[in-house]
Amino acid sequence: MQRRVYVIGVGVSRFAVTCEGAASLDEVIEVARSALADAGIARADVNQVIASYSPGLPVGYWREALGLPATSSGCRQAGPRESVLMLARQAVANGSAECVLALGFDQTDNDPDQGQGAGPFRGLGGHQQSPGGNRVQAHGDAALEYLSRFDVRPETLAMAAVVAREHGSRHPLALFAAPLTLEQVMADEQVAGPLTRAQCCTRVYGAGAVLVCSETFIARSGARAPVQILAHAAVAHAQASDDAPLYSAAGYALNVAAARHVYEQSEIGPEAIDVCELHDSTTIAAVLLYEALGLCREGHADRFIEDGDNTYGGNVVINPSGGLLANGFSLRATELAQCAELVTQLRGEAGPRQVKGARIALQSHLGLAATREVTLYRCD
Numbered sequence: 001m002q003r004r005v006y007v008i009g010v011g012v013s014r015f016a017v018t019c020e021g022a023a024s025l026d027e028v029i030e031v032a033r034s035a036l037a038d039a040g041i042a043r044a045d046v047n048q049v050i051a052s053y054s055p056g057l058p059v060g061y062w063r064e065a066l067g068l069p070a071t072s073s074g075c076r077q078a079g080p081r082e083s084v085l086m087l088a089r090q091a092v093a094n095g096s097a098e099c100v101l102a103l104g105f106d107q108t109d110n111d112p113d114q115g116q117g118a119g120p121f122r123g124l125g126g127h128q129q130s131p132g133g134n135r136v137q138a139h140g141d142a143a144l145e146y147l148s149r150f151d152v153r154p155e156t157l158a159m160a161a162v163v164a165r166e167h168g169s170r171h172p173l174a175l176f177a178a179p180l181t182l183e184q185v186m187a188d189e190q191v192a193g194p195l196t197r198a199q200c201c202t203r204v205y206g207a208g209a210v211l212v213c214s215e216t217f218i219a220r221s222g223a224r225a226p227v228q229i230l231a232h233a234a235v236a237h238a239q240a241s242d243d244a245p246l247y248s249a250a251g252y253a254l255n256v257a258a259a260r261h262v263y264e265q266s267e268i269g270p271e272a273i274d275v276c277e278l279h280d281s282t283t284i285a286a287v288l289l290y291e292a293l294g295l296c297r298e299g300h301a302d303r304f305i306e307d308g309d310n311t312y313g314g315n316v317v318i319n320p321s322g323g324l325l326a327n328g329f330s331l332r333a334t335e336l337a338q339c340a341e342l343v344t345q346l347r348g349e350a351g352p353r354q355v356k357g358a359r360i361a362l363q364s365h366l367g368l369a370a371t372r373e374v375t376l377y378r379c380d
Contacts (some may be wrong), residue, residue, distance in 0.1 A: 162180055
């Protein structure tokens with residue numbers, strides 16, 4: 001039987017637009033220390049560190065750098081396509097560790113996209129490729145089909161970017177925090193189908209740290225404000241019918257399947273979710289996720305957006321951090337940053353971006369190797 005898993009500490013760096021701004025190892029250590037301080041535990045309490053894939057680092061680097069005791073079970077480097085947060089959660093759930101520190105960070109030697117520029121669209125769909133090999137155009141084509149299929153106005157997609165920037169303006173770490181008007185989003189350079197530059201995320205670099213632990217560890221250590229990971233699902237393959245819309249090829253069926261698994265595991269439905277962090281690499285990606293995650297009915301995302309149900313005062317606040325549209329996409333830190341935002345929200349510590357009364361939170365992340373990951377959190 002799987003044990004309960006809790007998040008007790010989080011830390012995130014400010015993201016940078018260029019690879020020269022990638023987190024140094026010293027900065028990663030500072031983020032790890034922030035997570036430890038946030039949890040209120042000592043370094044000696046950490047059993048294990050699971051860090052991002054980083055060729056060249058010796059096996060014991062993190063133990064020595066973080067001052068962990070020799071009695072700790074050690075450090076593990078994730079594979080090039082592995083999620084550090086998922087590995088940490090599994091280690092606690094299966095009983096192989098009591099307290100695990102997950103470290104995700106971007107460096108030029110652990111980023112398969114390092115040779116490309118850092119402009120918009122890098123990492124737009126993770127490693128997902130459209131049949132023509134153009135990820136940006138795949139999103140543009142999906143947007144055109146969606147607008148036509150459901151008779152949605154292009155302005156509605158642009159409204160999702162306006163909301164993201166408004167949320168980002170409340171977040172002190174947001175990289176693109178200046179609010180945008182609908183007119184500004186629509187007038188920006190058009191890049192693929194109806195999508196403008198402001199409707200697409202930018203590839204960025206950063207670092208994040210999350211401490212996960214068991215219920216036994218909490219009782220023993222007195223760690224503060226535990227947030228439970230209620231359910232998690234990772235889906236890499238899903239069957240789509242031959243007559244499925246084009247956007248299904250962009251991962252819609254995968255997201256539906258991952259969300260369904262999480263709701264079945266937890267016996268909690270989407271109507272109970274107070275706050276959500278999702279992978280809005282483009283505005284059409286956000287719209288499709290609203291529907292795939294069950295936050296609104298298929299083909300009804302336009303009403304969801306236009307009625308303000310994706311923001312404060314609506315049904316569910318989506319990406320109070322500003323999401324990828326306001327923070328950019330870090331290949332190895334975004335997943336941890338999403339977790340950190342939701343934990344902060346569930347603790348009631350998010351300041352001007354706090355979602356009032358938040359108790360149930362959903363995370364939807366495009367993982368490495370284009371795996372769709374959905375996680376549900378609760379704070380009692």
